[in-house]
Amino acid sequence: MDPGTILAIVELSATTLSCIGKYYVGVKNARADIQRLSNEVEGFHDVLQKVQELVQSSQATRLPISTSFTNVAKQSLLDITALEKRLNPSKRGRIMKRVGVRALAWPLTSKEVDECVTKLERYKSTLSLALNADQTSLLIDIDANVINLTQNQDLAEQNRQLATLPCAVGASFDSYFRQHESRCVPNTRVDLLNRFQKWSTDHERCIFWLNGMAGTGKSTIARTVAHIFYEQRSLGASFFFSRGVGDLGHAAHFVCTIAHQLADASPLLKRYICEAITKHHNIAMQGLRNQWKELVVQPLSRLNGQWPTLSLVIDALDECENQEDVKLILQLFVETKGLAGVNFGIFVTSRPETPIRLGFWEMPDIVHQDLVLQDIPRPVVEHDITVFLQYQLYQIGSKRDIQGWPDETSIKLLVQASDCLFIYAATVCRFVGDPHWSPEQRLHLILQSEARGSRPTAKLDEIYTQILRCSITADQDMDEKAELGKRFKNVIGTIVLLFDVLPVPALAALLSIPTKEVDLSLEPLHSLLRISRLPNLPIRLLHPSFRDFLLDHERCRDGYFWVNQRTVDQNIVTNCLQLLSNSLRKDICALKMPGASAPKLYDDIKFFLPIHVQYACQYWVDHLERLDWNSRIAVGLCDDGQVYDFLQTHLLNWLEALSLVGKTSRGIVIITKLESMLQNDKHPSLRAIVQDAKRFFLSYRSIIEEAPLQIYASALVFSPKQSLIRQRYSSHFPPWILRYPLGKDNWDSCLQTLEGHSNWVNAVAFSPDGKQLASGSGDRTIRIWDAATGAALQTLEGHLSAVSAVAFSPDGKQLASGSYDQTIRIWDAATGAALQTFKGHSDWVTAVAFSPDGKQLASGSDDRTIRIWDAATGAALQTFKANTLITMLSYSSDGSIVTNGGRLDAISLHDDVVISSSPSPLGSRPGALQPNIFVQDEWIVYKESRMLWLPPDHRHLCSAVHENIVCLGHYSGQVSIFEFLFSH
Numbered sequence: 001m002d003p004g005t006i007l008a009i010v011e012l013s014a015t016t017l018s019c020i021g022k023y024y025v026g027v028k029n030a031r032a033d034i035q036r037l038s039n040e041v042e043g044f045h046d047v048l049q050k051v052q053e054l055v056q057s058s059q060a061t062r063l064p065i066s067t068s069f070t071n072v073a074k075q076s077l078l079d080i081t082a083l084e085k086r087l088n089p090s091k092r093g094r095i096m097k098r099v100g101v102r103a104l105a106w107p108l109t110s111k112e113v114d115e116c117v118t119k120l121e122r123y124k125s126t127l128s129l130a131l132n133a134d135q136t137s138l139l140i141d142i143d144a145n146v147i148n149l150t151q152n153q154d155l156a157e158q159n160r161q162l163a164t165l166p167c168a169v170g171a172s173f174d175s176y177f178r179q180h181e182s183r184c185v186p187n188t189r190v191d192l193l194n195r196f197q198k199w200s201t202d203h204e205r206c207i208f209w210l211n212g213m214a215g216t217g218k219s220t221i222a223r224t225v226a227h228i229f230y231e232q233r234s235l236g237a238s239f240f241f242s243r244g245v246g247d248l249g250h251a252a253h254f255v256c257t258i259a260h261q262l263a264d265a266s267p268l269l270k271r272y273i274c275e276a277i278t279k280h281h282n283i284a285m286q287g288l289r290n291q292w293k294e295l296v297v298q299p300l301s302r303l304n305g306q307w308p309t310l311s312l313v314i315d316a317l318d319e320c321e322n323q324e325d326v327k328l329i330l331q332l333f334v335e336t337k338g339l340a341g342v343n344f345g346i347f348v349t350s351r352p353e354t355p356i357r358l359g360f361w362e363m364p365d366i367v368h369q370d371l372v373l374q375d376i377p378r379p380v381v382e383h384d385i386t387v388f389l390q391y392q393l394y395q396i397g398s399k400r401d402i403q404g405w406p407d408e409t410s411i412k413l414l415v416q417a418s419d420c421l422f423i424y425a426a427t428v429c430r431f432v433g434d435p436h437w438s439p440e441q442r443l444h445l446i447l448q449s450e451a452r453g454s455r456p457t458a459k460l461d462e463i464y465t466q467i468l469r470c471s472i473t474a475d476q477d478m479d480e481k482a483e484l485g486k487r488f489k490n491v492i493g494t495i496v497l498l499f500d501v502l503p504v505p506a507l508a509a510l511l512s513i514p515t516k517e518v519d520l521s522l523e524p525l526h527s528l529l530r531i532s533r534l535p536n537l538p539i540r541l542l543h544p545s546f547r548d549f550l551l552d553h554e555r556c557r558d559g560y561f562w563v564n565q566r567t568v569d570q571n572i573v574t575n576c577l578q579l580l581s582n583s584l585r586k587d588i589c590a591l592k593m594p595g596a597s598a599p600k601l602y603d604d605i606k607f608f609l610p611i612h613v614q615y616a617c618q619y620w621v622d623h624l625e626r627l628d629w630n631s632r633i634a635v636g637l638c639d640d641g642q643v644y645d646f647l648q649t650h651l652l653n654w655l656e657a658l659s660l661v662g663k664t665s666r667g668i669v670i671i672t673k674l675e676s677m678l679q680n681d682k683h684p685s686l687r688a689i690v691q692d693a694k695r696f697f698l699s700y701r702s703i704i705e706e707a708p709l710q711i712y713a714s715a716l717v718f719s720p721k722q723s724l725i726r727q728r729y730s731s732h733f734p735p736w737i738l739r740y741p742l743g744k745d746n747w748d749s750c751l752q753t754l755e756g757h758s759n760w761v762n763a764v765a766f767s768p769d770g771k772q773l774a775s776g777s778g779d780r781t782i783r784i785w786d787a788a789t790g791a792a793l794q795t796l797e798g799h800l801s802a803v804s805a806v807a808f809s810p811d812g813k814q815l816a817s818g819s820y821d822q823t824i825r826i827w828d829a830a831t832g833a834a835l836q837t838f839k840g841h842s843d844w845v846t847a848v849a850f851s852p853d854g855k856q857l858a859s860g861s862d863d864r865t866i867r868i869w870d871a872a873t874g875a876a877l878q879t880f881k882a883n884t885l886i887t888m889l890s891y892s893s894d895g896s897i898v899t900n901g902g903r904l905d906a907i908s909l910h911d912d913v914v915i916s917s918s919p920s921p922l923g924s925r926p927g928a929l930q931p932n933i934f935v936q937d938e939w940i941v942y943k944e945s946r947m948l949w950l951p952p953d954h955r956h957l958c959s960a961v962h963e964n965i966v967c968l969g970h971y972s973g974q975v976s977i978f979e980f981l982f983s984h
Contacts, residue, residue, distance in 0.1 A: 005074065006051055007052060009076060012081060013080055015084055015088070016084045017041050019088040020037060021038070030108075037117060040117045040120045040124075041120065043124055044120045044124050072126045105592070158271065162263055162273070165259060165277070166252075167256060168248055171257045173222070173223050173226035174227075180530070182426075184224040185391045187387050189217075189221060189384055191380070193221075193225070199347075200309065200311050200345060203311075205369045207334075207363070208348065208369055208370075209360055209368055210222075210373065211356075212373030214544065218315070219315050220422065223315075237257070237261035237265070238312065239312075242544075244541075246500035250321050255332075258312065259273050259296055268307070269300070280795070285665075285791065287786075288328055289332065289831050290793065290794035290795055293794070300342050303341045303342045305342070310343065314347065314349070317348055317356060318350040330356070333346050334363055382420065385418050385422060389411050389415065389425055389429070392426075392429040393406050393443075396432060396433040396439050405439070405440065406443060414428060414446070414447070419459050421460055423460065427542075428446055431446070431463075442470075445470060446463065461549055461555045464546060465558055471524035472484050472524060472560075485561065489561075489563055491513075491522070492525070493564075494507065494510070494571075494572060495507070497565060497568050501538035502538055502611060503611070504535060505535055506611040507612070510572075510579065511575060522539065529541060551565055569626050570627065572623045573627075575616075576616035576623070577636070581649065584650050586653060587656075587709060588657065589604070589605065589608045594709045594710060595709075598662070599660070614661050617654060624637065624677070632677060638686060644683075651689075652725075655667060664701060665701075668694075671690065689728075692725050692747075698790065700718075701790070703715070712734070720744045720746045721744070721746075722746045750978050752976075754773075754775075754785055754790050754975040756783055757775065757777040757779050760777065760957055760969075760973060761958065761973060762802060762805070762969065763803065763805045763818075763958045764806070764958050764960040764969045765806045765808055766787065766962035767808045767812045768808060770787060771788065772785065772808075773960070775975050776805065776806045776817055776818075778803075780799050781796060781799075782803055782817050787965070787977070796815075796832050799819040799825065800819070804844060806818075806848070809871070811854055814835070815827045816848045818845030818846065819844075822842065822844065822861075823839050823841075824841075824848055826838075840879075842863040847859065849890045851895065855871055855872065860887070860888075860899060861886060864882045866882060866886060882899070882901045884900070884901040887900050933961050933980065935956065942980070965977060966978040966980070
C-alpha cells in the first residue's frame with residue numbers, strides 16, 4: 001500500500017469536509033442532505049487517519065496488504081476527488097470570494113447524496129476491518145475479511161430494498177405507540193390462551209377468528225397472543241388496525257408492513273422477499289393481491305421446513321375503513337391454506353361486522369375456526385374481570401398507600417355493572433386511578449350509578465357520561481358549562497372524526513386555536529384518551545367505543561358532550577381550505593430545479609409541509625364527502641364558493657403538495673370523489689374545473705409523481721389550449737421557454753394511458769362492473785388495472801407464450817386467458833390465484849368467452865376449432881370445426897355463440913356441426929351483440945356513425961368497451977382508455 005495514496009485521501013477528505021461546512025452555513029434548503037454527507041465524510045476521514053498511522057508505522061513494510069484492500073483505497077481516492085470537485089470547483093471558489101457563500105446552491109440531489117453516503121459507508125467498512133482486531137493478522141487475512149464485507153454489503157442492499165416498502169407506523173403489537181397498552185392480567189383468560197397456543201402448534205385450520213362486540217377485550221387478547229408467539233419465536237408479523245389513525249385505518253400498506261416484519265424475523269425470508277422486490281421493483285405500487293402473492297405467499301412457500309411454525313396476528317380487522325379491502329384480505333388469507341414447507345396460521349380478531357361474517361361464511365369450514373367472546377360462559381368472564389379489577393385497584397391503592405381497599409363488595413358491584421365488558425372495567429380503573437383525585441371518592445361516585453336500559457352498552461354509556469361530567473362540567477354554572485361543552489365538541493369532536501391522528505400542536509393549528517386551549521380540553525380526559533407529554537406524539541383514543549358513544553345521540557344523551565358529526569366536519573373542511581390557502585405556494589420545498597425529485601427524508605418534507613398541512617391536503621375532501629348535499633353547499637361546494645376559489649387559486653400548489661408527500665395516486669381518488677359530488681348541473685363552473693383537473697392529473701400523473709415541479713412545466717405546456725387549468729395558471733408557464741409547441745385545442749377522448757407491459761398488448765377486457773380492466777400481452781403476462789385511477793392491481797404469470805385473449809366471468813370473480821402456448825387458464829380475479837389450465841387446442845388460442853350464466857367457457861383457436869369447456873371442472877364438453885381461423889368469439893344473451901366465422905345457435909351447441917366459413921365483419925354482428933360504441937378498423941363508431949379517427953400512434957391490436965368507456969391495447973405495450981359523452 002502506497003502511503004502517499006492514503007495521505008492524499010486524508011487530505012482530500014479534510015478539504016471536502018471543510019467545503020461541506022461552508023455549505024451548511026450558507027445554504028438553507030438542503031440541511032438534512034448536507035448534514036448526512038458531512039457525518040459520513042467525517043467518519044470516513046477518522047478511519048483513514050488511523051489507517052495512515054498503520055501504513056506509516058515501522059512494521060508496515062512487513063505487512064502483506066491484499067489486492068482487494070489496495071483496490072478499495074484507490075477507488076475511494078477517485079470518488080472523494082470527484083466529490084471534492086463537485087463541491088469546490090475553481091469557478092465556484094471565485095464566486096465565494098466575490099459575493100460570499102450565500103450565492104452558493106447545493107450542487108447535489110438527494111439521490112446523489114444517497115449514492116455518496118452508500119459508497120463512503122462501504123469504504124469505511126472495508127478500511128475498518130483493518131482496525132477492529134489485531135492489525136497485523138487482520139491485514140494478512142484481509143481477503144477473508146473482504147468476503148465478510150461482501151456479506152455485509154449484501155445485508156445493506158437488502159435493507160435498502162426493504163426500505164422501498166411503505167410501512168404503517170405503529171402496526172406491530174410491540175410498537176412504540178402501544179408500549180403502554182396492557183396485556184391480559186395474570187390468571188385471566190387462562191383457558192382461552194391455552195386454546196390459542198394449542199392451535200398455533202399445528203394450525204389444523206389455518207385461520208382462527210376471535211370475534212366479539214366492542215369492549216369484550218379482543219385487542220388485549222390479541223396483544224397477549226402476539227407476545228406469547230413472539231416469546232416462542234413463532235410470530236411472523238402482527239398488524240393492529242385502528243380507524244382514524246392514518247395508515248392503520250386502511251389496508252394500503254398492510255401487505256408491505258407484514259412483509260417487512262417477516263423479513264426482520266427471518267434472514268431466509270428476508271432474502272426471498274428482497275429477491276421478490278428486485279424482480280418486481282414497483283411491487284409497492286401494485287394491488288394487495290399481487291403484493292400478497294409475491295411478498296408473502298411465495299417467500300413462505302420456499303422455506304422448506306426451515307421455520308417449522310409461524311403465525312400472523314391481525315387485530316381489529318373491522319377497523320379497516322374500506323369494506324372491499326376487508327373482503328379481499330380475507331380472500332388472501334385463504335391462499336395460505338396448504339402452504340408447503342411451513343406450518344402457517346393467521347389469528348384474526350374483529351367485531352362481527354357483516355362484511356367479515358360473510359367473508360368467513362364463504363370460506364370452507366376446513367380453513368377456519370371461530371370463537372365468539374359473548375358465548376363464553378358468564379361465570380368465566382366474571383371471574384376474569386374480578387381478577388383484573390383486584391389486580392388493577394390493588395396497584396392503585398398501593399401507590400396511594402390505601403390499606404384494605406377496595407372491599408370485596410365493591411369489587412362484586414363493579415363486576416356486576418361491567419356486564420361482561422372488559423372495557424368498562426379498564427375505564428373504571430383509569431378513572432379511579434387519576435393521580436389528581438381521591439380513588440375512594442371516585443370509586444364511590446361510580447358505585448352510586450344506577451344505569452338502566454336494554455341496550456348492551458347501557459352500563460358503558462353511563463360510565464362514559466359520569467367521567468365526562470365529573471371531569472368537565474362538575475361544579476360549573478350554566479354559562480361555564482355551555483362554554484366548556486362548546487370547547488369539548490370542537491376539540492374532542494375533531495379528534496374522534498379525524499382520518500388520522502395528530503399531535504397537540506398540529507391539532508391546534510388545524511383548528512386555528514391556541515395550543516393551550518387544546519391542552520386544557522385534554523387535561524381531564526386521560527382515562528379516555530392517550531395523551532403524551534411529548535408534543536410530537538399524537539393523541540389517540542384508548543378504545544373505539546368512546547367514539548361510537550360520542551357520535552350516537554341515543555347513547556350520549558348529555559347535550560354538552562354529544563358530537564354532531566355534520567357540524568364538526570363542516571368546521572374541519574372550512575379550516576382545511578383556509579389553512580391550505582394560507583400555506584401552499586409554488587415550489588414549497590425549495591427544489592428550485594424543474595426536474596428535481598421530491599425529498600426522500602420525511603423530516604425534510606415536514607419542515608416545509610407540517611403535519612397539519614399534510615393532513616389538510618389529504619383529507620379535506622373526505623370530510624366534505626361525509627356531509628349531506630345542503631351542508632356541502634354551506635361550506636362552499638358551489639360556483640364562486642370556497643371550494644371553487646381554492647381550486648382557482650391553489651389547485652397546482654395542492655397537487656404539488658400531494659406529490660411531495662407521495663400521495664399522487666390518492667390525489668386522483670380525491671379529485672374523482674370531488675367530481676362524484678357534482679353530478680348535477682347546478683354548479684357548472686365548479687364542475688368544469690374539477691373535470692379539467694381530473695384530466696390534467698390523469699394525463700401527467702407519472703411525471704408529476706417523479707418530478708413535482710413539472711406540474712408547472714410539462715403538464716401546463718402540453719395541456720390543450722382550451723384547458724381551464726392551462727388558461728387559469730398561464731402565469732406559471734416557464735419563463736425559460738420562448739416558443740411553445742402547437743398543441744391540441746381540447747382534451748382528446750383518451751382518458752389515460754396505462755404503462756407496464758414490456759411487449760404488445762393483444763387483448764383487453766373490462767370487468768362486468770367496469771371497475772377493473774384486464775390486459776393480455778406478448779410479454780406472457782396478464783395485468784389487472786384499476787380502471788378509474790390506472791393503478792396496477794396485479795400481474796398474473798403462468799403462460800409459456802404470449803397471451804392473446806382475456807375475458808371476465810359474468811360475476812367478475814374469475815378471469816379466463818388464452819395463449820399462444822395453446823392453453824386456456826382460469827384465474828381467481830380477486831386473488832390472482834391460478835385455478836385451472838385447459839388443454840386441447842393444437843394451435844394458438846385466440847379468443848375466449850364465458851357463457852351468460854358463467855358455467856361454460858368457449859375458446860377459439862388457429863387450429864380452426866371452437867371448444868366448449870365446463871368452467872368449474874375444466875372438462876371438454878364439445879368441439880366444433882370451422883373453415884376459418886377464429887379471431888373473435890362471444891356469447892349472445894340467448895346463449896348462442898357468434899364468431900368471425902359465423903354463428904352457433906343455442907340449439908346447435910348440442911350437436912357436432914361445422915360452422916359456416918362466411919366471414920361476419922364486426923360492423924354487421926347480430927343485434928344482440930352489437931354495442932352502441934365499438935371499434936372498427938381505425939375508427940371508433942357510435943351506432944352506425946364513424947365518430948373518431950385513430951391516428952397511427954393510437955392504432956390498436958385489441959379493444960374492449962364498457963358503457964361509454966373504450967379501451968385500446970397497442971403494439972407498444974401501452975393501454976389507452978377513452979371516455980365519451982355518448983352512452984353505451
